[in-house]
Amino acid sequence: MSKTPALVAVDWGTSSFRLWLMSADGTVLAEHRSHEGMSEVAERGFEPVLETHLAALSAADHLPVVICGMAGSRQGWVEAGYIDTPADVTTIGETATIVPGTARRIIIIPGLAVRSEAEPDVMRGEETQLLGAHLEMPGGERYCMPGTHSKWVSMDGATVTAFETFMTGELFSVISGKTILRHSTGDGSVDANDPAFLTGVRDGWNQPAKTTHHLFSIRAGQLLHDHQASDNRARLSGLLIGAEFAGAGISGDEQVGLVASGALQRLYHAALTECGVKVRGIEADVAVRRGLLESWQRFSNTNGDRQDQ
Amino acid sequence: MSKTPALVAVDWGTSSFRLWLMSADGTVLAEHRSHEGMSEVAERGFEPVLETHLAALSAADHLPVVICGMAGSRQGWVEAGYIDTPADVTTIGETATIVPGTARRIIIIPGLAVRSEAEPDVMRGEETQLLGAHLEMPGGERYCMPGTHSKWVSMDGATVTAFETFMTGELFSVISGKTILRHSTGDGSVDANDPAFLTGVRDGWNQPAKTTHHLFSIRAGQLLHDHQASDNRARLSGLLIGAEFAGAGISGDEQVGLVASGALQRLYHAALTECGVKVRGIEADVAVRRGLLESWQRFSNTNGDRQDQ
Numbered sequence: 001m002s003k004t005p006a007l008v009a010v011d012w013g014t015s016s017f018r019l020w021l022m023s024a025d026g027t028v029l030a031e032h033r034s035h036e037g038m039s040e041v042a043e044r045g046f047e048p049v050l051e052t053h054l055a056a057l058s059a060a061d062h063l064p065v066v067i068c069g070m071a072g073s074r075q076g077w078v079e080a081g082y083i084d085t086p087a088d089v090t091t092i093g094e095t096a097t098i099v100p101g102t103a104r105r106i107i108i109i110p111g112l113a114v115r116s117e118a119e120p121d122v123m124r125g126e127e128t129q130l131l132g133a134h135l136e137m138p139g140g141e142r143y144c145m146p147g148t149h150s151k152w153v154s155m156d157g158a159t160v161t162a163f164e165t166f167m168t169g170e171l172f173s174v175i176s177g178k179t180i181l182r183h184s185t186g187d188g189s190v191d192a193n194d195p196a197f198l199t200g201v202r203d204g205w206n207q208p209a210k211t212t213h214h215l216f217s218i219r220a221g222q223l224l225h226d227h228q229a230s231d232n233r234a235r236l237s238g239l240l241i242g243a244e245f246a247g248a249g250i251s252g253d254e255q256v257g258l259v260a261s262g263a264l265q266r267l268y269h270a271a272l273t274e275c276g277v278k279v280r281g282i283e284a285d286v287a288v289r290r291g292l293l294e295s296w297q298r299f300s301n302t303n304g305d306r307q308d309q
Numbered sequence: 310m311s312k313t314p315a316l317v318a319v320d321w322g323t324s325s326f327r328l329w330l331m332s333a334d335g336t337v338l339a340e341h342r343s344h345e346g347m348s349e350v351a352e353r354g355f356e357p358v359l360e361t362h363l364a365a366l367s368a369a370d371h372l373p374v375v376i377c378g379m380a381g382s383r384q385g386w387v388e389a390g391y392i393d394t395p396a397d398v399t400t401i402g403e404t405a406t407i408v409p410g411t412a413r414r415i416i417i418i419p420g421l422a423v424r425s426e427a428e429p430d431v432m433r434g435e436e437t438q439l440l441g442a443h444l445e446m447p448g449g450e451r452y453c454m455p456g457t458h459s460k461w462v463s464m465d466g467a468t469v470t471a472f473e474t475f476m477t478g479e480l481f482s483v484i485s486g487k488t489i490l491r492h493s494t495g496d497g498s499v500d501a502n503d504p505a506f507l508t509g510v511r512d513g514w515n516q517p518a519k520t521t522h523h524l525f526s527i528r529a530g531q532l533l534h535d536h537q538a539s540d541n542r543a544r545l546s547g548l549l550i551g552a553e554f555a556g557a558g559i560s561g562d563e564q565v566g567l568v569a570s571g572a573l574q575r576l577y578h579a580a581l582t583e584c585g586v587k588v589r590g591i592e593a594d595v596a597v598r599r600g601l602l603e604s605w606q607r608f609s610n611t612n613g614d615r616q617d618q
Binding site for chain 1: 391426458480487518521522526552558
């Protein structure tokens, strides 16, 4: 009972490329992953990279491609604009941007923007995950989407009413790699059950104003008490995630939808649980595929393309 | 009425070297500055670098040298240890470490340490500035010493009762140079009177938990509103300094001794004033020279060296 390919779904970020060959009902028929993110691809050109992957999958010429992520940014393939909040995520496919001059139909999903003058914000890629998360587990009011630039999103039904980005992942990377803490935090992954991680989460959450002091204190703890690199690294991660929770204003009795996968999923699940938050989890890949499929169907219905072939 | 050289005073930090030839009453007879900080000198050796500067000044062979700063760290010339808080800063010279095997008398001032298990902290170099600041303007209870690793110090008379380090300067450097904000913040100096700087100070002070969100919002402001690099850079600086103030727990009616010089002095003076704090300022160089001279006299009295020659 083999299924027919109907769509190519692509999540094209700054540093990663993920492509799925899908049937009309959302079944994954094949998958490609690579590090050919936007920053690497910009010189080689987006279309050749995409077509190489499609050829490797023997994807038919008429198969449409729907893309979300930084490929739609100004520095990407074709700028796909932003929809301002409040925004109904079920409609993001309707205003997708058609990549001009290509043989097959290729569309790019727009991002979302908070166009406030004092605290503007943007997302690109997460809006598609949000759509998928909303469809897979309806009724969520707050979503946490951890990453290089973590997003906290408030929803009312299908409408994104507000969101805030925190630079948690990128700060972890530069602080552990490029500051004096590089001598204290080592390499390797952080264990979500490490007490140093969970203590860091609580300290960051309870005393966010002390964060940049707590960071230096990691260095002092190594000098004075010989604290070990793996604990220091775990504490650094915990402090930054805890400060993110304080900024997002979590309260101990709320429920949060966690859209994540792998190591980040484990860390944020443990951290949220430590703070008393109830977590409903959805795998980030599942969410983004569902969002891409739904967006394609919306686009087709709105623009008169055939929904599947 | 030329004065006789009595002492060579050296502030030897991670990335800078400052040397003064001084008379017994503290008059500066000559000055040398260079970028031969600890990280650059480690390979060439500390003594050759020091003697090259002394030879250029025709400093007599019997002139003693008193050093503070990172030259006394484990990665420095000779480790000079730490004095634990509470610590009487007037005594730091008494336990200075003698550099062994040198023809002339060379001593290095110890640092200070908060040896708490939960929030350890260290300083090295600032203790000597503090001694000078305490002598130059007695009666201060709180001192702010901005820099790569800003220090906030509580004093009771001559006793350092507590201090906290904030990674403000180093975070500004890596965030503006190594994260996505490098596309938004440009180069150049920050104007202490820029409204974007002062608004950043207030936002960082009032909402420290939002800091890592406010950072990303700088990027979004460039994308959505075309905010200019100089304003973005000023806001970044203000946000981090304001968050430092929140962490230090400043209140609008207190008085703070600001030990700083140059651009940092101007930024912190404007920022503290913006928050209603009364500032008593002392030039960092004046403070460190006074502290080095006083430490040498203490060392001499305690160890039986002649105080001047």
